[in-house]
Each structure stands twice: as structure tokens, then as C-alpha cells.
Amino acid sequence: MNRTIKKIESTSDLKKIMAAYYSSLAECDSSKKIAWCSSVGPAELLRAMGFEVFFPENHGAMIGASKKAADYISHANAAGYSPDICSYLTSDIGAFIKKETPMKKAAGLDKVPEPDVLVYCTNQCRDVQDWFSWYARHFDVPIAGVESFRGLGELTRDHVNAVSAQIKNLIPTLEKITHTRFDIDRLRKVVELSQRCSSLWKQVLETAASVPAPLTFFDAAIHMGPAVVLRGTSTACDYYELLLKELKQRVSDGTGAVEQEKYRLYWEGMPIWGAHRDLATLLSSHGAGVVASTYCNSWIFDSLDPQDPFDSMARAYAGLFIARTDSWKENYIAQQVEQFNINGIVFHEAKTCPNNSNSMYAMPKRIKTPSVVINGDLNDLRLFSLEQTQIRLEAFLERLD
Amino acid sequence: MFLGIDAGSTEAKAVVVNINGEVLGMGAYRTWTDFTEAAEKAVALALANAGADMDSVKSAVSTGYGRNIQGLAKCAKTEISCHGAGAFKYFPEPLTVIDIGGQDSKIIKIGAKGELLDFKMNRKCAAGTGAFLEETSRRMGSGIGEMNALAANSTQKVELGSYCTVFSFSEILSLSRKGVKKEDLARAVYVSMVKRIMEMDTFAGKVVITGGAVEFNPVLIEIFKEESGINALVPPSPRFAGALGAALFAIKEYNA
Structure with a gap:
């Protein structure tokens, strides 16, 4: 069991792009305004209005990957935030209190860029609103948001209207900060770039439908960085064209990300950032490739349309997987199983992220595909045991044999 | 002969079986903090009970918390599969x-x-x-x-x-x-x-x-x-079910 994971060559470009993005935030002069935005919040509108956009969830993931989250979470706990709530929130606020950031290592930044405004969407959870509110109080800056829906079956005209109206309602607040007028043509341009980014990202992920898959979830969760923090820019599109070219070459060469791919798995739930590499190594050593995931798919926004920017943004933000009913999610997963030729599903039950833990309401018992549940967390490694997880995953692969 | 080793967190257990899966010897030793030592002692006890030595072992499979420790056995299986196989040996349904x-x-x-x-x-x-x-x-x-x-x-x-x-x-x-x-x-x-x-x-x-x-x-x-x-x-000797299952997998390995 000495299989290796094939390194993606474009990674060096990815690192440069991400470092340049963080540096650009640090180098902002006072003429540039900075908006903090939730990961599937109205980033297109913010960019169109001239903001530099910082995404705290991306920062949270970096903290998780640094394996230092537990050091930070305790500071947020002491400040009154429960260890049972979102560990992105607690580790990020804790890191701020401790005056540390993983961006120091990634791009030489001493601190996160200070916001002029914080903008959220509650499509993924309520925690993001609480999280941003802490910073709004700390920096004494405006906070504005879009209240989206949960447990949606069909996304109706009424849902779209409600979200679209809230996105439009952000404009006066944002205009007061930038002292510029909103320009619909600029928004159309940004939405067009965002749609292109989304389309390219989708094509990147769909290369993994090939057998063997040229990339795994463990690669994709890293390479989706630009789709999160740079959507609406040509930089993100250029990067995914480069990555797509490399992956298409792998497909035509028959090169798999996992040597001698034997099992094809689907990952449902958040990554376990501090164990991401360990899990990639463990699974690949058994010839198991995680070839598709809900998490990485969540940055595919098929709805975006530059001709109809507000409504299409509303459809994209409100129609996320996480905001849907269980039966909608089960149908979605069944389609993924079919498209990616999946043998089994790994459900990550994240202790501090119940909204992203679909095993908690008996979904594994309802779906037809074999599955295993692993207990862990996105950032708090105290809630995760690699040893226990290894037994579950290895036993699951034995079951699939 | 075939050997199954269950390097458990509390106790290491070893079972020696013949090609028909019949138990010839069993041994157990408290793990404390040293899986390797405990497993070696459990194996020595099982072999002694079976009246055999390591040279007569054609194939071995390890299981349990310490299953992947180098030198225990060439092949490792999880305790999930092994306990299942050990129980099925006595109750085949x-x-x-x-x-x-x-x-x-x-x-x-x-x-x-x-x-x-x-x-x-x-x-x-x-x-x-x-x-x-x-x-x-x-x-x-x-x-x-x-x-x-x-x-x-x-x-x-x-x-x-x-x-x-x-x-x-x-x-x-x-x-x-x-x-x-x-x-x-x-x-x-x-x-x-x-x-x-x-x-x-x-x-x-x-x-x-x-x-x-x-x-x-x-x-x-x-x-x-x-x-x-x-x-x-x-089953008889229920704490040895995992090691028995591992020994049965050792027969499969040998026959594969």
C-alpha cells in the first residue's frame, strides 16, 4: 500500500495568485474600501461597486489548515462564544484576539485587512451573521446582510424576489461608503466574469468523472480558492483555464490523481482542514479517490446571468445545496453518484457545523449508496481522532471490496 | 497453520487455526503501552498452546488498534471485518x-x-x-x-x-x-x-x-x-473473536 498522490503542476500558480490576492488587500490605500463578505454572499455587487473583498470563511479555512485553531478557539470561548458553535467563527475571532493570522505565512501579512463594511448572506447558517457582528462592533463599521431561506424544495419566484430585493437594498449603504454611484453595467461585467469562473470551475470538477479521476476532493478543496475569493475577476478565470488544461491532459493520458484508483468516493460535508493531508494520504494509500464532493460543488453557480444580474445572483445564493430540503439533497447526491461513478459516500459529521452535516437526520439510512459516517470538525481538531477515523474508513473500504 | 493477531487497545490476543479454521491455540497478553511486546507474547502463548512454532505458520493477519504496526503480520484487516468473520464462524447466518x-x-x-x-x-x-x-x-x-x-x-x-x-x-x-x-x-x-x-x-x-x-x-x-x-x-471465548476472524482471513490470504 505505497500508492502516491500525483501533484498538480498548476499549484505553484495557485499559490502565487492567492498570495497576490492577500497582498493586494494589505496594500490597499485609503482610496480603496474593503468589504468583508460571506463566502456565498453578494461578492459580485461589492466588486462592481469598487470594493476589495475579503472572505473570513477563507481565513477560517486557512486557520484550520494551520492546525492552530484550538489555540485560538479558547480565546473566543473566554470571550463568551461557545465551543459548540461554528469553529470558523471561534477560531477566527480567537486568532484576531490573539493578534495572529495564517496570512503571515501565506503572504507575509501581520493582520487581517480592516473592513469598511461587512456584508453577509444567511444562506449557509446564522453563525456568519454573529461572526461578522463581532467585527462590526469591534471596528465600529456598518454591517448589512441578506436573509435567505432554509429547507427549500423548489426555488420559487417569491424566494428569488425576496433575496433579489435585499441585494438591491444593500446599494444605498454601500454607496455611502464608496462615495460612488452604483453602475449596472459594471455589475453585469462582474457577474459575467463570475459566471465564467463558475463554468470553468464546474468543468474542472467534472474532469473527475473520468476513470481514473485526474483530481480528488483533497486537491479541489485547495484549488477552489480563486473560485471563492476571486470570483468576478479575470484572474480566477485565467487560473481555471490553466488548471483545466492540465487536468484534460491528464484525462487524455489516462493519468489518475490516485495511483491505481480502486474506489471512487463522494465526500459529503465540510473538509477537516487540519487533517486534510492525512486523510488524502490514508485514502490514496488504499487506492481510494474522493472524486466528487458537495463542498467543492457549492461554488458552481449555474444560475448567474449578466443579463439578469440581481435575480440570477438571488437564484445562485438562495439555491445552494445547504439551503435545500433533505429530499432535494438526496436527489442531488444520487445524480452525483451516477455522474461520477461513485462506489461509496463519506459523510463528515462536523461537530460545530450541523448545517453542513447531513448525516444527522438519518440521510445515510435513506440513500442507496453504501456510506460511512466519520465524526470530526472543520477546524477544531480536539473533536477529531485520526485513529478512529482510519478504522472507519478502512473498514468501509473492506465493505466495498 | 494460520495465525490471527488482534493487537487490541486493552489486550493483545492471538489465535492459531488449521486450514479448516479449527482453533488449535489461543493466547492473550495485556497491552499496556507496548502493542508489539503484547502481540509477541500473545502469539508465543497461542503457538505454545497449539504445540507449534512460527515456522509452521503459513500466513498471518493482524487486526485491532495496533494492526498496522510493522512486523506483526504482512496483511492487516480492520477489527470490524475480523469480529464479523469470527462471529460468523460459529453462527453462519x-x-x-x-x-x-x-x-x-x-x-x-x-x-x-x-x-x-x-x-x-x-x-x-x-x-x-x-x-x-x-x-x-x-x-x-x-x-x-x-x-x-x-x-x-x-x-x-x-x-x-x-x-x-x-x-x-x-x-x-x-x-x-x-x-x-x-x-x-x-x-x-x-x-x-x-x-x-x-x-x-x-x-x-x-x-x-x-x-x-x-x-x-x-x-x-x-x-x-x-x-x-x-x-x-x-461465541466460545468471545474476546478472541477478532483474532479468530483474522486467522480465518489468513487462510483466505494463503488460498488467494
């Missing part, structure tokens, strides 16, 4: 195997041909595991054998409400202050274990219980029946 191990408890569903259908393990918590029993017994000042004898003489049913090993003992102290007998408290500890296991999954087919907890605490079977209404089966 669709089964739900409940294994109560030192660090974890497992519910393993086995099909008509002995295939692994599904499994569940305890969450990241000692509730319902041998560790819960060991810790609670220690704090009650009773050895494992004594706990079993105490629980067997219980006359009044009391329940522990807490999941947590530490808080369960606080509850025991509180009940003791109220005059609840030690026998009834001991039984409450076993009832707590059984309840945690019953929460893990549903059962299908016949139910077989394996693992050290049931070997040293036969009262668990009676309490399981009382709580679940199911007459659970127990």
Missing part, C-alpha cells in the same frame, strides 16, 4: 454482531455469506465501551469480576442518566448517598453500557455479542436481553 471492545464498541451487520454489509462505531466518547466499565469499576473500588457478581445480586433497578464516564460516577456517588445499594449501582453501570449500544443502530438477524467486556461480565447478556428483548448469542 445473517447476523448483527455487537463487539464491546476496550476503546470502542461496534455494531457489525453480516450477510448470509458472511459478507460485511454495514457497521457503526461509538462516537468519540467512552460511553458504552470497556473503558467506561473499567473506569467506573475502578472508582467504585471493585475489580471487573466483582462488578459482575455485584450486578448479578441486584434487586432494585436504578438508572444512570449521564452519557459521560466522569459524570456517571458523580451520579453513582449521589445515588450512594441516597442509600442505593452497591449491587444496584453495579447493575446500573451495565445497563448504561447496554443503552449506549442500543442507541448506535438497529439490529437485524440474530444478535451475537463478542469482546472482552462480555467474556468477563456475562451479566451483560442477561441485561441486554432485559433491555432489548433479544436473546443474544455468545
Whole structure:
């Protein structure tokens, strides 16, 4: 069991792009305004209005990957935030209190860029609103948001209207900060770039439908960085064209990300950032490739349309997987199983992220595909045991044999 | 001959079988912190019981917490598969195997041909595991054998409400202050274990219980029946079921 994971060559470009993005935030002069935005919040509108956009969830993931989250979470706990709530929130606020950031290592930044405004969407959870509110109080800056829906079956005209109206309602607040007028043509341009980014990202992920898959979830969760923090820019599109070219070459060469791919798995739930590499190594050593995931798919926004920017943004933000009913999610997963030729599903039950833990309401018992549940967390490694997880995953692969 | 080694968190067990899967020898040794030493001693005991030596072993498979330690065996299998195979050897039909191990408890569903259908393990918590029993017994000042004898003489049913090993003992102290007998408290500890296991999954087919907890605490079977209404089966030497399953996989490896 000495299989290796094939390194993606474009990674060096990815690192440069991400470092340049963080540096650009640090180098902002006072003429540039900075908006903090939730990961599937109205980033297109913010960019169109001239903001530099910082995404705290991306920062949270970096903290998780640094394996230092537990050091930070305790500071947020002491400040009154429960260890049972979102560990992105607690580790990020804790890191701020401790005056540390993983961006120091990634791009030489001493601190996160200070916001002029914080903008959220509650499509993924309520925690993001609480999280941003802490910073709004700390920096004494405006906070504005879009209240989206949960447990949606069909996304109706009424849902779209409600979200679209809230996105439009952000404009006066944002205009007061930038002292510029909103320009619909600029928004159309940004939405067009965002749609292109989304389309390219989708094509990147769909290369993994090939057998063997040229990339795994463990690669994709890293390479989706630009789709999160740079959507609406040509930089993100250029990067995914480069990555797509490399992956298409792998497909035509028959090169798999996992040597001698034997099992094809689907990952449902958040990554376990501090164990991401360990899990990639463990699974690949058994010839198991995680070839598709809900998490990485969540940055595919098929709805975006530059001709109809507000409504299409509303459809994209409100129609996320996480905001849907269980039966909608089960149908979605069944389609993924079919498209990616999946043998089994790994459900990550994240202790501090119940909204992203679909095993908690008996979904594994309802779906037809074999599955295993692993207990862990996105950032708090105290809630995760690699040893226990290894037994579950290895036993699951034995079951699939 | 074929060897199965279960390098468990509490105890290493080894089983030697012939090509027909008949048990020729068994050995066990407390793990403490050294899996390799414990496994080697368990293997030496099993081989001695079988009247054999390592040269006569054609194939070996390891399982348990220390299954991947280099030098134990060429091939490793998880304890899920091994406990399932060990139980199926004695009860060859669709089964739900409940294994109560030192660090974890497992519910393993086995099909008509002995295939692994599904499994569940305890969450990241000692509730319902041998560790819960060991810790609670220690704090009650009773050895494992004594706990079993105490629980067997219980006359009044009391329940522990807490999941947590530490808080369960606080509850025991509180009940003791109220005059609840030690026998009834001991039984409450076993009832707590059984309840945690019953929460893990549903059962299908016949139910077989394996693992050290049931070997040293036969009262668990009676309490399981009382709580679940199911007459659970127990294989001979239930704590060796994992090592036996590993030995059976060693035969498969050899024949492959």
C-alpha cells in the first residue's frame, strides 16, 4: 500500500495568485474600501461597486489548515462564544484576539485587512451573521446582510424576489461608503466574469468523472480558492483555464490523481482542514479517490446571468445545496453518484457545523449508496481522532471490496 | 497453520487455526503501552498452546488498534471485518454482531455469506465501551469480576442518566448517598453500557455479542436481553473473536 498522490503542476500558480490576492488587500490605500463578505454572499455587487473583498470563511479555512485553531478557539470561548458553535467563527475571532493570522505565512501579512463594511448572506447558517457582528462592533463599521431561506424544495419566484430585493437594498449603504454611484453595467461585467469562473470551475470538477479521476476532493478543496475569493475577476478565470488544461491532459493520458484508483468516493460535508493531508494520504494509500464532493460543488453557480444580474445572483445564493430540503439533497447526491461513478459516500459529521452535516437526520439510512459516517470538525481538531477515523474508513473500504 | 493477531487497545490476543479454521491455540497478553511486546507474547502463548512454532505458520493477519504496526503480520484487516468473520464462524447466518471492545464498541451487520454489509462505531466518547466499565469499576473500588457478581445480586433497578464516564460516577456517588445499594449501582453501570449500544443502530438477524467486556461480565447478556428483548448469542471465548476472524482471513490470504 505505497500508492502516491500525483501533484498538480498548476499549484505553484495557485499559490502565487492567492498570495497576490492577500497582498493586494494589505496594500490597499485609503482610496480603496474593503468589504468583508460571506463566502456565498453578494461578492459580485461589492466588486462592481469598487470594493476589495475579503472572505473570513477563507481565513477560517486557512486557520484550520494551520492546525492552530484550538489555540485560538479558547480565546473566543473566554470571550463568551461557545465551543459548540461554528469553529470558523471561534477560531477566527480567537486568532484576531490573539493578534495572529495564517496570512503571515501565506503572504507575509501581520493582520487581517480592516473592513469598511461587512456584508453577509444567511444562506449557509446564522453563525456568519454573529461572526461578522463581532467585527462590526469591534471596528465600529456598518454591517448589512441578506436573509435567505432554509429547507427549500423548489426555488420559487417569491424566494428569488425576496433575496433579489435585499441585494438591491444593500446599494444605498454601500454607496455611502464608496462615495460612488452604483453602475449596472459594471455589475453585469462582474457577474459575467463570475459566471465564467463558475463554468470553468464546474468543468474542472467534472474532469473527475473520468476513470481514473485526474483530481480528488483533497486537491479541489485547495484549488477552489480563486473560485471563492476571486470570483468576478479575470484572474480566477485565467487560473481555471490553466488548471483545466492540465487536468484534460491528464484525462487524455489516462493519468489518475490516485495511483491505481480502486474506489471512487463522494465526500459529503465540510473538509477537516487540519487533517486534510492525512486523510488524502490514508485514502490514496488504499487506492481510494474522493472524486466528487458537495463542498467543492457549492461554488458552481449555474444560475448567474449578466443579463439578469440581481435575480440570477438571488437564484445562485438562495439555491445552494445547504439551503435545500433533505429530499432535494438526496436527489442531488444520487445524480452525483451516477455522474461520477461513485462506489461509496463519506459523510463528515462536523461537530460545530450541523448545517453542513447531513448525516444527522438519518440521510445515510435513506440513500442507496453504501456510506460511512466519520465524526470530526472543520477546524477544531480536539473533536477529531485520526485513529478512529482510519478504522472507519478502512473498514468501509473492506465493505466495498 | 494460520495465525490471527488482534493487537487490541486493552489486550493483545492471538489465535492459531488449521486450514479448516479449527482453533488449535489461543493466547492473550495485556497491552499496556507496548502493542508489539503484547502481540509477541500473545502469539508465543497461542503457538505454545497449539504445540507449534512460527515456522509452521503459513500466513498471518493482524487486526485491532495496533494492526498496522510493522512486523506483526504482512496483511492487516480492520477489527470490524475480523469480529464479523469470527462471529460468523460459529453462527453462519445473517447476523448483527455487537463487539464491546476496550476503546470502542461496534455494531457489525453480516450477510448470509458472511459478507460485511454495514457497521457503526461509538462516537468519540467512552460511553458504552470497556473503558467506561473499567473506569467506573475502578472508582467504585471493585475489580471487573466483582462488578459482575455485584450486578448479578441486584434487586432494585436504578438508572444512570449521564452519557459521560466522569459524570456517571458523580451520579453513582449521589445515588450512594441516597442509600442505593452497591449491587444496584453495579447493575446500573451495565445497563448504561447496554443503552449506549442500543442507541448506535438497529439490529437485524440474530444478535451475537463478542469482546472482552462480555467474556468477563456475562451479566451483560442477561441485561441486554432485559433491555432489548433479544436473546443474544455468545461465541466460545468471545474476546478472541477478532483474532479468530483474522486467522480465518489468513487462510483466505494463503488460498488467494
